[in-house]
Amino acid sequence: MSFSVVTSQLLHSFLINCEIFAVTLVLGLPLGLIISFGSMSSFRPLSWLTKTFVWIIRGSPLMLQVIIVFYGPGLIWGGQAVGRLDAAIIAFVINYACYFSEIFRGGIGSIPAGQQEAGQVLGMTKSQIFFKVTLLQVIKRIVPPMGNEVMTLIKDTSLANIIANKEIIMMAKDFTAMGIIWPLFYTLVFFLVACGLLTLLLGWFEKKLSYFR
Amino acid sequence: MSVLEVKNLKKSFGSLEVLKDIDFSLEKGETIAIIGSSGSGKTTLLRCLNFLERPNGGRLLVDGKVIFDADDPRTQKENEIRKKRLHFGLVFQSFNLFPQYTVLQNVRLASELLARERGDYRRNKRKILAQIDVEARKNLEQMGLTDKIDYYPHQLSGGQQQRVAIARALAMQPDILCFDEPTSALDPELTGEVLKVIKGLAEKRTTMVIVTHEMAFARDVADRVIFMDGGVIVEQGDPEQVLGNPKEERTKQFLARYYEQ
Numbered sequence A: 001m002s003f004s005v006v007t008s009q010l011l012h013s014f015l016i017n018c019e020i021f022a023v024t025l026v027l028g029l030p031l032g033l034i035i036s037f038g039s040m041s042s043f044r045p046l047s048w049l050t051k052t053f054v055w056i057i058r059g060s061p062l063m064l065q066v067i068i069v070f071y072g073p074g075l076i077w078g079g080q081a082v083g084r085l086d087a088a089i090i091a092f093v094i095n096y097a098c099y100f101s102e103i104f105r106g107g108i109g110s111i112p113a114g115q116q117e118a119g120q121v122l123g124m125t126k127s128q129i130f131f132k133v134t135l136l137q138v139i140k141r142i143v144p145p146m147g148n149e150v151m152t153l154i155k156d157t158s159l160a161n162i163i164a165n166k167e168i169i170m171m172a173k174d175f176t177a178m179g180i181i182w183p184l185f186y187t188l189v190f191f192l193v194a195c196g197l198l199t200l201l202l203g204w205f206e207k208k209l210s211y212f213r
Numbered sequence B: 001m002s003v004l005e006v007k008n009l010k011k012s013f014g015s016l017e018v019l020k021d022i023d024f025s026l027e028k029g030e031t032i033a034i035i036g037s038s039g040s041g042k043t044t045l046l047r048c049l050n051f052l053e054r055p056n057g058g059r060l061l062v063d064g065k066v067i068f069d070a071d072d073p074r075t076q077k078e079n080e081i082r083k084k085r086l087h088f089g090l091v092f093q094s095f096n097l098f099p100q101y102t103v104l105q106n107v108r109l110a111s112e113l114l115a116r117e118r119g120d121y122r123r124n125k126r127k128i129l130a131q132i133d134v135e136a137r138k139n140l141e142q143m144g145l146t147d148k149i150d151y152y153p154h155q156l157s158g159g160q161q162q163r164v165a166i167a168r169a170l171a172m173q174p175d176i177l178c179f180d181e182p183t184s185a186l187d188p189e190l191t192g193e194v195l196k197v198i199k200g201l202a203e204k205r206t207t208m209v210i211v212t213h214e215m216a217f218a219r220d221v222a223d224r225v226i227f228m229d230g231g232v233i234v235e236q237g238d239p240e241q242v243l244g245n246p247k248e249e250r251t252k253q254f255l256a257r258y259y260e261q
């Protein structure tokens, strides 16, 4: 098995990791924001419900959640199960949205009340205050913790192989089964490069937001 | 007719009665200074005027029209309160500028957002925004900040930040401009520049309610001084009289303590 064949096969399966990663961010970030609003709601039942949900999701292993989303519906209602990749993506989006929601909640809570009050006194609406005054300040504050989550996410995507998604580690294990071990170690390079790029991107973003305090 | 009438205003936090029957009125062009020891309810009073706190009792009248009545839910509709706030401006002790915007943007932002609600906004957008820009620059010039318009708040001194906050409040053209200890968060050498611009506003007959610990300033700019203690107005009147020759025992004690320091 030549180096270039292995590389291309691993790269191909790494696209699955990248897809889970990208979709989790694109859907999980807005969902996380919505969940954070739920947990901060002054309507008690809603905030209680949301917080319990977040507690359950954060309190259980992601691997188990992936399994539950994949097998659960079939066991409960019978019939057609969700697709393997879809099941993994659903579990990832929900799981990460809960983590993101806690980061959003902390970020929003850390903005001094005076900012909101200044907006109110100037006759702004609640949504104007959120989008024009608070949001960018929140984003600036949560870039570091979000960065950590995002780095963890790219590595977590491998968990999708528990329901036989052929992501990069699964692919490398197939090579191992054929008696070739080095591709498994080679996958490390893919993750390191991905994390390296993310680090650069986050650094650039942090710098972009350094024009204010 | 008074521009503002505050009638029997009451505010409690839980069982703590912070404002008990506050009654006063304000004429157009008048400057009132409110003094009193810390915890006497001065900030709460200003916050009630600006609808940041909901009073438990009493009424607020602007130009003779009831804008808030604790006994009348029709005067407390959330969407109307936002518009009613615009009768008042508030300059905070801690400035509360928006850090991500430049000085000029800070002053323009709320006017620009409010302009979107105008019926002719889409048709005259350019003209309206240009007008807002001109007004904002004028307000900043009045505050002596023409050379700072493109700075971000963190690049300014406290005194400059507070002057931006004053320009920002003026931009909404409030009927009554409130100040909550505008110089308390400033280093002593920076209070002068802020007091000077407020004095400038008083000379232009801007209607103002100023909560302050600067007695000399109160004496200098106020048309009337109110002394508050324990959530009530103990004494009010001409600055020379209240500060120089107070009638009430509590006022005397407060001033004696003040001059001791």
Ligand SMILES: Nc1ncnc2c1ncn2[C@@H]1O[C@H](COP(=O)(O)OP(=O)(O)O)[C@@H](O)[C@H]1O
Pocket (backbone or CB within 6 Å): B013, B016, B018, B036, B037, B038, B039, B040, B041, B042, B043, B044, B045
């Ligand atoms: N949001 C609040 N919740 C509970 N107590 C408050 C609140 N705001 C103010 N108080 C209390 O009300 C009293 C008056 O406060 P304040 O209006 O800030 O006085 P001042 O501005 O004259 O120092 C104080 O005892 C303060 O602790």
Ligand SMILES: [Mg+2]
Pocket (backbone or CB within 6 Å): B042, B043, B044, B180, B181
């Ligand atoms: Mg105060």
